Amino acid sequence: MKRSQLVIGLAQFAPIVCNKFLCIERICDAIEQAANDHVDLLIFGEAFVPGYPFCLSLSNAAAFNNEAQKDMFAYYAQQAVQIEKGDLAPVLALAKRHKIAVYLGIVERPIDRGNHSLYCSLVYINGSGEICSVHRKLQPTYEERLCWSPGDGNGLKVHELGAFRVGGLNCWENWMPLSRAALYGQGENLHVAVWPGSERNTQDITRFIAKESRSFVASVSGLMRKTDFDEGFPHLSSFIDDCPAVIANGGSCLAAPNGEWIIPPVLNKSGVFIAEINVREVLKERQNFDPSGHYSRPDVMHLKVNRKRQRLIDFEGD
Numbered sequence: 070m071k072r073s074q075l076v077i078g079l080a081q082f083a084p085i086v087c088n089k090f091l092c093i094e095r096i097c098d099a100i101e102q103a104a105n106d107h108v109d110l111l112i113f114g115e116a117f118v119p120g121y122p123f124c125l126s127l128s129n130a131a132a133f134n135n136e137a138q139k140d141m142f143a144y145y146a147q148q149a150v151q152i153e154k155g156d157l158a159p160v161l162a163l164a165k166r167h168k169i170a171v172y173l174g175i176v177e178r179p180i181d182r183g184n185h186s187l188y189c190s191l192v193y194i195n196g197s198g199e200i201c202s203v204h205r206k207l208q209p210t211y212e213e214r215l216c217w218s219p220g221d222g223n224g225l226k227v228h229e230l231g232a233f234r235v236g237g238l239n240c241w242e243n244w245m246p247l248s249r250a251a252l253y254g255q256g257e258n259l260h261v262a263v264w265p266g267s268e269r270n271t272q273d274i275t276r277f278i279a280k281e282s283r284s285f286v287a288s289v290s291g292l293m294r295k296t297d298f299d300e301g302f303p304h305l306s307s308f309i310d311d312c313p314a315v316i317a318n319g320g321s322c323l324a325a326p327n328g329e330w331i332i333p334p335v336l337n338k339s340g341v342f343i344a345e346i347n348v349r350e351v352l353k354e355r356q357n358f359d360p361s362g363h364y365s366r367p368d369v370m371h372l373k374v375n376r377k378r379q380r381l382i383d384f385e386g387d
Contacts, residue, residue, distance in 0.1 A: 071232040073349055075259070077285075078108040079342040081321040081335060083292040086120030088299040089148040089156065093118060096173065097163055103341050104167035109196075110230060111341070114263050114291035114321075115174040115240050116189055119148035121265035122176075123293055123316050125212040127308045140303040142216065149178035149187055152203065157192070165198025170230055172237050172289075174263045176217070177205065181380050186218045191237050191263060193228055202226045206239040207248060221379040227255040232348040233285075237261030243274055249282070251374050254361040258284045258326075258351040266290040266317025268334045279324035283354035285331075285346050286324045292339060293317035326354035 080099045085091040096113060103111045115121060124130070124141055132138055150156045157173075164171050170193070177190040189206035204224025209217040225248070227236035236252035236259075243249065243262045252260065260278055264270045271288040279286040293316040295309055315337065323332040323344050331344050358364050 073232045074345055074347050075231050075233055076107055076109045076343060076345050077287055077323065078103045078106065078111040079287060079289045079321040079323065079332065079335075080111055080113045081290060081292060081319050081342065082113075082117075082339050083294060083297045084117050084120040086123075086293070086298045087145055087148045087302050089119045089150065091299075092120065093156070093159055097159055099341055100160070100163045100167060100169060100171070103169060103343075106341070106343055108169055108341070108343060110170045110172070110235065112172040112261055112263065112287055112289040113174055114289050115191075115265045116176050117173060117291055118150050118175045119145070120297075121291065121293065121317070122213070122216050123265070124302075124308065125215055127312045128304070130212055130215045137304045137307065144301070144303050145176070145216070146178060146185065146187060150175040150190075151178050151180065152192075152200065153180050157194075157200070161194060161198040161200070164194045164196065168196040170194060170196050170228075170235075172235075172261050172263065174239065177203065181378070182218070183381065187216060188220050189213070189217045189239050190220070191224065191239050191261075193226075193235075193237065195228065201228055204237065204239070207242055207245070210241045222251070222374050222376045223378040225251045225374055225376060227252055227257045230259070233259045235259040235261060237263065240264050240270070243278065247372060249278065250361070250372050253282055254372065256361075257282070258348065259346070260284050260286045262286060262288045264288060264290040264320070266293055266319055268318060268320035268336055271320040271322050272334050275322050276324045276328045276330070279326055280328040282360060283326045283358055284351060285326060288320070288322050290320045291317055292319050292337070326351050
């Protein structure tokens with residue numbers, strides 16, 4: 070019988086923005102720490118490698134054909150994760166060694182989409198060190214569209230983890246009702262929501278999704294201070310003096326299926342915040358409401374999801 074308990078770690082740290090290798094070192098250190106605490110699932114915030122592009126809102130990012138903006142994008146793109154080239158190999162190895170599953174937010178530069186465009190992706194790595202899904206954010210939000218490309222439905226998947234089925238979404242995708250429904254319908258009972266950082270993002274929606282889905286919901290954010298930019302970031306001096314000392318204050322939290330806090334939003338603090346959850350609490354709350362089961366009407370309302378990985382070219386005859 071599958072173990073009904075699961076130990077979750079919310080990894081709230083500041084990345085070294087635009088230094089992919091130092092970000093990955095920080096992830097590996099957190100995995101080692103989590104292993105000592107017997108964590109089964111460790112979660113990192115949105116775009117943790119190589120960091121969320123806060124520079125978009127801090128500089129004149131909408132300036133068209135602007136040399137400074139081109140320089141910043143090029144630098145950011147060079148630090149993006151290329152999974153096909155083994156960038157995540159150290160993370161996979163540690164996940165396998167310690168038998169820890171990992172949800173990790175990355176900025177991905179995939180070869181199968183031309184090798185130069187960027188995607189905000191959420192990667193699920195199982196306890197055998199295997200990448201089981203890469204979910205590319207369906208709709209970048211507001212200024213993110215100046216940097217990230219829209220993804221596809223290929224990663225809208227859930228994964229078995231003990232007695233749980235876990236799925237995840239990036240940031241404001243969590244506000245998209247049909248994206249949530251796509252995971253609920255696959256039996257999700259532990260929902261992962263990753264964010265760049267800020268209590269204003271997590272304090273309301275985390276409990277709302279828990280109540281709507283009757284699932285555990287883990288929101289994991291990053292931290293960001295003006296001192297967390299890599300020193301080599303181009304044109305840093307043009308905006309860093311005017312930006313606030315704290316750009317993102319965290320807000321990682323964990324809600325129970327009844328919407329009550331297990332871990333209230335954690336502010337301005339680095340670390341791995343740990344809790345044990347039990348699938349029995351999901352079953353108790355599903356007694357009166359199950360959004361994809363006895364409280365749904367698929368004969369009236371039915372969701373169709375395209376999970377084909379979108380590419381420009383499909384070769385035939387090779």
